Amino acid sequence: MYFPLQDIEAAALNMNDPQHLRIHSLETFGTHDGPGIRMVVFVQGCQFRCLYCQNPDSLDVKGGRLVEIDELVKRALRQKTYFGEEGGVTVSGGEPLLQRSKLTAFFKKLHEHGINTCLDSNGRMNTPEVHELMEHTDLLLLDVKHINEEWHLRLTGQSNRTSLGLAAYRESIGRKMWLRYVLVPGWTDQPEYLKAWAQHFTSYKTVERVEIIPFHQLGMHKWEMMNMAYPLKYTPTPALELKESTLELFNQYFNQVILK
């Protein structure tokens, strides 16, 4: 269930205020971003420019609303009974790593209350501050959007180096992650690169699950509403055959592969 943020007291504060997160929206009872039932905080701001972005309104780093971290903790506590054993709080985006230090503070507070933390990231940064955040992240959902540097640049406007670096770092500290892959016809479905992607991660012991997310067109109206030219307007959703062959391929390399 999504709801707007007008009901949250958010003063006009400096972006660098350590007490506030810049967020786009909140979801309660989320079941798509991590295990169990979760409160999902979608943060505002992203430096990728994925051609298929379903939330172009979350890209502007100056958009969204500033919300007190303590207010978010209070909301999580009110929902804690619904989280059960597996659930908790997920921070998604936008790109959470742009607010890494604030998220470390947020996750520390959630842990003080015994709430599980999950971070959904594109791996835009791989710095000591991000490594500190990793210590307080129970599960990393890492989107590795393309294994080939050139295709990654074309698809997202950014290199895949930090994403691959962050995956390697997470593996080196032995903390679990789920990898996510958006399957886009004509962009991320090249058999040789799908295989290279799987081969790159197959030996990772911390990868519990791989999620294949078929491209869809549900975000198109947002591009239109924002008067932005949507580059994938005529890109079809993946055919059943492509979804099944990708699932079959990834199943050869990973123990648990989920086709969303």
Ligand code: SF4
């Ligand atoms: S990383 Fe996510 S939020 Fe950022 S542009 Fe890509 S799809 Fe959109």
